[in-house]
Amino acid sequence: GQQVMQIPQYQHVQEGEDFTTYCNSSTTLSNIQWYKQRPGGHPVFLIQLVKSGEVKKQKRLTFQFGEAKKNSSLHITATQTTDVGTYFCAEYTGANSKLTFGKGITLSVRP
Amino acid sequence: NAGVTQTPKFRILKIGQSMTLQCTQDMNHNYMYWYRQDPGMGLKLIYYSVGAGITDKGEVPNGYNVSRSTTEDFPLRLELAAPSQTSVYFCASSPGRFQETQYFGPGTRLLVL
Numbered sequence: 001g002q003q004v005m006q007i008p009q010y011q012h013v014q015e016g017e018d019f020t021t022y023c024n025s026s027t028t029l030s031n032i033q034w035y036k037q038r039p040g041g042h043p044v045f046l047i048q049l050v051k052s053g054e055v056k057k058q059k060r061l062t063f064q065f066g067e068a069k070k071n072s073s074l075h076i077t078a079t080q081t082t083d084v085g086t087y088f089c090a091e092y093t094g095a096n097s098k099l100t101f102g103k104g105i106t107l108s109v110r111p
Numbered sequence: 112n113a114g115v116t117q118t119p120k121f122r123i124l125k126i127g128q129s130m131t132l133q134c135t136q137d138m139n140h141n142y143m144y145w146y147r148q149d150p151g152m153g154l155k156l157i158y159y160s161v162g163a164g165i166t167d168k169g170e171v172p173n174g175y176n177v178s179r180s181t182t183e184d185f186p187l188r189l190e191l192a193a194p195s196q197t198s199v200y201f202c203a204s205s206p207g208r209f210q211e212t213q214y215f216g217p218g219t220r221l222l223v224l
């Protein structure tokens with residue numbers, strides 16, 4: 001089935017540095033969602049992207065959907081310790097109402 | 112609204128024991144889901160339901176059963192616990208088709224020894 005891939009699984013940054021991570025697929029995605037899970041917490045919905053080339057911003061977070069709809073990126077400007085957590089991308093398939101998650105990237109931020 | 116609630120928060124089971132993980136949502140959502148999360152493996156869908164009386168298998172259904180007798184409740188049953196079922200289990204709900212945001216419960220941490 002459709003798979004979304006997130007590599008690497010871990011990244012460490014110094015507070016204040018920018019951070020970018022990618023979500024890739026070998027086939028065209030109908031849409032992409034991003035979730036954040038804080039340590040010990042549960043996934044929380046961040047954003048959904050549907051259109052080719054779509055860009056959405058949430059404060060210091062910028063999400064982009066690739067022109068070919070085969071990849072998506074999450075960029076965090078000037079990371080803070082509150083950005084720590086695991087970020088998952090997921091594709092929603094409306095035909096059977098399911099989300100297929102990537103394995104996630106765990107971000108740690110050194111103060 | 113309490114959102115999605117799950118009980119228990121943590122449980123230790125012996126091999127071969129049975130238990131039911133409870134999930135309730137008060138948002139009148141039609142769609143509900145059960146996931147398991149293992150370290151480094153993301154979230155795997157176990158079962159899901161698109162409405163009361165309707166359930167379907169996800170990616171990893173073996174060893175589990177579900178029922179959906181009401182809109183609010185979606186319990187997950189483990190009949191014969193095995194060490195491979197040690198995991199964190201999340202229940203989620205969403206309003207329905209084309210309203211795709213999923214709202215997750217706080218999770219149940221299960222240890223099978």
